[in-house]
Each structure stands twice: as C-alpha cells, then as structure tokens.
Amino acid sequence: MAQAVVMPKPGNNVESCVLVSWKKRIGDQVEAGETLCEIETDKAVMAVDSAFSGSMLAQFFAEGEEVPVFTNIAAIGQPGEIVDALRPAGAPHESSSEPSAPPEVQSRESAHGPTSHVGVEYREPAISPRARRLADQNLVDVSTLAGSGPQGRIIERDVRAAVEQQQLMTPLAKRMVAQGGYDAPSHGTGPRGRILAADLAPSAAQTPEQQETDDYESIPVQGVRRVIAQRLLTSLQTTAQLTLTRSADAEALLTYRERLKASGEPLGLRDVTLGDLIHFVVSRVLKGHLDLNALFEEDIVHRFNSVNLAFAVDTPRGLIAPVVHSADSLSLSQISTECKRLTAACHDGTIAPADLSTGTFTVTNLGSLEIESFTPILNPPQVAILGVGGIFLKPVDEDGEVHFRKQMSLSLTFDHQAVDGAPAARFLQDLARGFAQVDLLLAV
Secondary structure (H helix, E strand, O other), rough: OEEEOOOOOOOOOEEEEEEEEEEEOOOOOOOOOOOEEEEEEOEEEEEEEEOOOHHHHEOOOOOOOEEEEEEEEEEEEOOOOOOOHOOOOOOOOEEEEOOOOOHHHHHHHHHHHEEOOOEEEEEEEEHHHHHHHHHOOOOHHOOOOOOOOHHOOOOOHHHHHOOOOOOOEEHHHHHHHOOOOOOOOOOOOHHHHHHHHHEEOOOOOOOOOHHOOOOOOOOOOOOOHHHHHHHHHHHHHOOEEEEEEEEEOOOHOOOOOOOHHOOOOHOOOOOOOOHHHHHHEEEEEEHOOOOOOOOEEEEEEEEOOOOOHHHHHHHHOOOOOEOOOHHHOOHHHHHHHHHHHHHHHHOOOOOOOOHOOOOOOEEOOOOOHHOOOOOOOOOOOOOEEEEEEEEEEEEEEEEEEEEEEEEEEEEEEOOOOOOOHHHHHHHHHHHHHHHHHHHHHOOO
C-alpha cells in the first residue's frame, strides 16, 4: 500500500517550509533512511529522510514551492499503485507516474490528421495535459520535442528532459527571451551560472527606447525571503511595538576587550568579541527583569527564569536567530564558543532545529556597520528585542564639565501588551549600568 511522505514541522513556530530540491525522482527505488529532499525554513536547510522503502510514485510539489507543514509532499509504494487518495487538495504540482493514453484517445488524436492554415500544412503534436502544462510553465517549444509515448505522444518525462537541458535562467529572463528582443549568453552572473535579466543583451531589432525602459530586474519575493517578509509583517500587525532608546558608556567594555586580546594564549580568551561581551551582560541583567525575558501567547505571559538568548546572524539566505540556551549559566568563554559554533552553522546551512527554538529574548547588533541607532522588530512570541548600535564619541556632562566618551546606543523594542514602559526603561537603565561596570558582573 502506498504511503505518504509528509512535510515535517522543524520548529514550534514553523508553519511552512520551502521545498529546495528533490534528491529522488519519480520511479527511483527508495530505501528507509535515504534522503528524499531538502527543505528550508526562514532559518536553515535540512534533509527529509524516508521512513519506509519502496518506489517513488509521485511528487506533489515542485522545487521552490512553499508547502504547509504536515502536508503530503510525495508518495512511496510499489510500482503501479494508485496514489490519488494521498494527493493533497490544491497541490499545484502533478508529477507522478503517467499511464499510457487510452486507445480511444490515441485514435481520436490520430484521426485529427494534419490541418492547414493559410496554405501551410501543420500538425499539432500529440501531448498529454500534464506535459502541456509543464511546457507552458517552462516556456518549452513542444514542436521541437520527440515524444516517447504511444505513437509519438509527448508525455511529461519528455518535457522534463527538455527543461533540464535548458539554460539556467530566472523566470523573468526566460519570459524576456521568449517574447523576443533579447539574446541570452551561454553563462550568467547568477548562482551556478544562472542567467539573470541583467545578463541579457538587447537584440539588433530592439530600439534604443526599449533598451532604456528594460534596464532593471524584477525579483519575485518567494522562498525563504517570502517567509521572512510574511513573519515580519505579521509581527508588526499583531503586536503593540514600542521602542525606547538610550546610550550606554562603552569605555569599560572596550578596555576589557583589549585586555582579553592581550591575554596569554593558554587562557583561550583572545577570540572573545565585543558581541560576546554584550551577550554576557544582557544574559546577566535579564535575570533581574523577567518581564522582558518572556513570551506572550494567547493573552498569557510566560516568564522564564533561565535566559535562552537568541542573536541575529546575517547569512546569504537572510536573517537567522540561533539560540544560546541557558546563557545566564554560561561563562563568558562558554558564551563566546557557543556563539561561534552557532554562527558557523547558520552560514553553512547546517543549523539544527533545536538551536533555533525556545528563545526568550533576542539581541540584534548593527554596530559593526556603524549604525548609530535603529528600531528592531519583535520576533513573536518574544516580548522584547534589543538593538545594539555602533560606538561613537559623544559629549557627557561630568561634574559640570563636558567630556567626550565612547558611547554605545541601545534600542529596546517591546510588546506593550505584555510590558509597560517603566519596566522596560528600568531594564535599559540597568543594562547601561552593567556595560559600564562589566568587571563587577564578571565577578558575580
């Protein structure tokens, strides 16, 4: 009996995943434990393994499509089994074993014979509905294909083979070439040589006016970028976000960082970064402000005694926020080591779902890009996120005299449904004091 392969749920807050690539094709033999496909959330790429053995009978979604969790994405069983009952409602991709056309259909197609238009004899190639749809989606000229079905009928595998032989192009580039006026190079500037719209050269027949109006590239918001966009919009639409901003004296942080860089190699502290120090201080100060170390779900505020500190990592696939679990119980050295491990996994695409879940507070740092201050967006259901800006010299009043000291901007965005302004302000006040007295926190 055919069995369904289900899109897994990699995390508590994950509602859908992008199907990145299929590792098995229709008709391939599959063994239990073998990788069937790769999926991607807005956080990471991961493999989906088969739980049973058999033949790949159907794939209900194409590569690049976003699929809700717990939805059937494929069927595995014995050749010839019917899988219609496993196909999810509204599945746009109909890749499955294609039966031969019934004899009566073949005879009707053969009976049509050649047709004539304005004195030119033309025969429409016999093609199955699925093959026609796939050809239209990928701009394949079916008149150039040789069908492998009964009596030369073009079936889906013929079109799929033609698609695989096509040059790698973005959908916009394909449309521009198909509509005429542009020529495609043999190799593009996109990933793996993919041809972008900007790589196309205007053909000789194109006028200068056309060339000027087409000097741009339209990039569809899809895949992981679409997931990130939807979640950020949902965050702003479903929470009462308010941001408080203040400066913190960074002299003590910078001085201690220099001492770490000059420390002996056996201590292993030379690689501790300013960001690691910030994470250490935040994890300690949060212990006294549990209203901010919390989640807000269904009119209930869940306050946590342990700090699971998420921090933003910029990757080629977008922003990812891995979590340092129980950061308040880790030493500075341990936090530094864990942050480096998580950052590397985010960039490699090997981050585990467990390292992306159960965060209770987030830090996002744009100081290295010389941003003075900014408004971070909440990562629901967390009730707060801290934005850290760059360090700049600012005038400070000390005993009636103005002195310039190195100051770091702090921007705290919080959900006013769960936290009032005064508790949030007190947290920022204590946090600034913690940065100015980092040596005392290290002694605790």
